[in-house]
Amino acid sequence: AQSVTQLDSHVSVSEGTPVLLRCNYSSSYSPSLFWYVQHPNKGLQLLLKYTSAATLVKGINGFEAEFKKSETSFHLTKPSAHMSDAAEYFCVVTTPAAGNKLTFGGGTRVLVKP
Amino acid sequence: GAVVSQHPSRVICKSGTSVKIECRSLDFQATTMFWYRQFPKQSLMLMATSNEGSKATYEQGVEKDKFLINHASLTLSTLTVTSAHPEDSSFYICSAPGTTSIQYFGAGTRLSVL
Numbered sequence: 001a002q003s004v005t006q007l008d009s010h011v012s013v014s015e016g017t018p019v020l021l022r023c024n025y026s027s028s029y030s031p032s033l034f035w036y037v038q039h040p041n042k043g044l045q046l047l048l049k050y051t052s053a054a055t056l057v058k059g060i061n062g063f064e065a066e067f068k069k070s071e072t073s074f075h076l077t078k079p080s081a082h083m084s085d086a087a088e089y090f091c092v093v094t095t096p097a098a099g100n101k102l103t104f105g106g107g108t109r110v111l112v113k114p
Numbered sequence: 115g116a117v118v119s120q121h122p123s124r125v126i127c128k129s130g131t132s133v134k135i136e137c138r139s140l141d142f143q144a145t146t147m148f149w150y151r152q153f154p155k156q157s158l159m160l161m162a163t164s165n166e167g168s169k170a171t172y173e174q175g176v177e178k179d180k181f182l183i184n185h186a187s188l189t190l191s192t193l194t195v196t197s198a199h200p201e202d203s204s205f206y207i208c209s210a211p212g213t214t215s216i217q218y219f220g221a222g223t224r225l226s227v228l
Contacts (some may be wrong), residue, residue: 001220032215034217040137041222043219044209046218090158094215099163101160101163102217
């Protein structure tokens with residue numbers, strides 16, 4: 001079985017300040033982990049993925065995430081928020097045993113204040 | 115990168131009518147596609163796995179006679195919401211797995227049943 005918990009349903013930051021979105025996962029097997037972003041009424045765009053290679057993963061738009069097996073975490077960070085980062089972010093897990101089925105976290109809505 | 119096209123982006127229909135949503139992988143083949151439902155301000159919930167040339171696999175609690183899925187080719191899956199009612203109003207999203215375990219998402223379909 002696999003599950004994902006996003007610890008914050010909402011995060012509010014000021015433009016130019018760091019962003020931290022927290023994600024913890026549970027998996028019986030070696031997981032693949034993803035962060036996706038969704039802008040209002042849009043589909044999901046992949047920010048980055050972890051698939052058992054380097055534990056620090058760099059993605060698009062300045063985002064990065066670190067896989068920490070000991071903490072079962074995959075937190076997403078960005079050093080400096082931009083207004084265009086305001087969106088919903090989903091942490092997602094899958095394993096080979098799950099047959100490509102994705103399990104989504106509850107989502108974190110990011111608000112960026114000018 | 116791989117592209118998944120979903121059509122229509124928005125549909126408004128009368129109660130009791132059926133609505134068909136198409137999901138196409140434009141530059142890759144997908145023997146499996148996934149259909150999700152998303153309620154406002156909530157995460158994505160997997161409805162079913164669409165399998166090319168065979169029956170779809172539905173998640174627990176999803177009515178297969180209500181949500182008909184057809185995956186007739188390696189690039190096209192359709193979801194038909196039969197006899198739609200207002201409670202079926204939602205945002206429906208499809209995805210298809212590409213290489214390296216990444217899922218590519220359609221832009222979503224906003225269904226409003228009057």
